[in-house]
Amino acid sequence: MQRKSFEDMTCSLALCLEQVGEWWSLLILRDALHGLTRFDEFERSLGISTNSLARRLKALTESGLLERRQYQDRPPRYEYLLTERGRDLQPAIESLRAWGAKHGPARTAPVRLVNRETGLVADPELIDKRSGQPINLDTFVYVAGPDAHEAKLSRMPREPRPAE
Amino acid sequence: MQRKSFEDMTCSLALCLEQVGEWWSLLILRDALHGLTRFDEFERSLGISTNSLARRLKALTESGLLERRQYQDRPPRYEYLLTERGRDLQPAIESLRAWGAKHGPARTAPVRLVNRETGLVADPELIDKRSGQPINLDTFVYVAGPDAHEAKLSRMPREPRPAE
Numbered sequence: 196m197q198r199k200s201f202e203d204m205t206c207s208l209a210l211c212l213e214q215v216g217e218w219w220s221l222l223i224l225r226d227a228l229h230g231l232t233r234f235d236e237f238e239r240s241l242g243i244s245t246n247s248l249a250r251r252l253k254a255l256t257e258s259g260l261l262e263r264r265q266y267q268d269r270p271p272r273y274e275y276l277l278t279e280r281g282r283d284l285q286p287a288i289e290s291l292r293a294w295g296a297k298h299g300p301a302r303t304a305p306v307r308l309v310n311r312e313t314g315l316v317a318d319p320e321l322i323d324k325r326s327g328q329p330i331n332l333d334t335f336v337y338v339a340g341p342d343a344h345e346a347k348l349s350r351m352p353r354e355p356r357p358a359e
Numbered sequence: 360m361q362r363k364s365f366e367d368m369t370c371s372l373a374l375c376l377e378q379v380g381e382w383w384s385l386l387i388l389r390d391a392l393h394g395l396t397r398f399d400e401f402e403r404s405l406g407i408s409t410n411s412l413a414r415r416l417k418a419l420t421e422s423g424l425l426e427r428r429q430y431q432d433r434p435p436r437y438e439y440l441l442t443e444r445g446r447d448l449q450p451a452i453e454s455l456r457a458w459g460a461k462h463g464p465a466r467t468a469p470v471r472l473v474n475r476e477t478g479l480v481a482d483p484e485l486i487d488k489r490s491g492q493p494i495n496l497d498t499f500v501y502v503a504g505p506d507a508h509e510a511k512l513s514r515m516p517r518e519p520r521p522a523e
Contacts, residue, residue: 207459286485295371
């Protein structure tokens, strides 16, 4: 299967995909958010081969999304902890999950994200911090800056002068 | 490269990954959000082979994320438009992009998402609609429901009784 590197692309989305590496890796990060830390826990939860899991944990560690830490001396054993970079993927993971919950078959989620204080299940929505408005194409529009690809310049409005 | 189907997994994240299909496909959806619709536009913007692009557009159409529509008779030509399912991936795409912008090298984004009214660049944040609080592990916690995988039951708090 073709697997081109996204590294030379200037888009931040491409950069993120490059760092995470593979679709599957998001499921490992999800499990890490759920509190799993050890190889055998990830292995049982994901049902993937030892080799695949080892390769992906190594890649996630090299990308700085997980940190490998020894938790036992004899025999040496390691656990994998989310770094700040890794934890910062929670909004993306929850946004993808919300999409699946909305567009997938109705069912009870095996794991839920609840408010520590109220115990109510989170209902995630992406907003713009500045205006407080939900991100959608009614309220927001993509504009091309001077570095935009020529394929886009013809289809998108140009960047307006920044408001004072 | 190993590519296991996520379809049998009960997580909504896995379902979403299954529907989108491949990492690359998110870049196609990004371009569709940016207003591109035609094969040659996607081809120039993404710089991938005709075959790969055709295969991915077909998969995205079959998953109902894009809709293929004829816009010219002779010769017949088609364009690819985002469906509601596809547009609903915008929060996930913007969340991944925000991660890349935060953790990647500092630079000007080639394309920006701006508020139609104010012209100010969006600053995306995932919040919980119910409480208005940002989604993070300080304020929210993952809890295991009765269907959670046994690998998780030992590491996660159990689902509390719902608040009245």
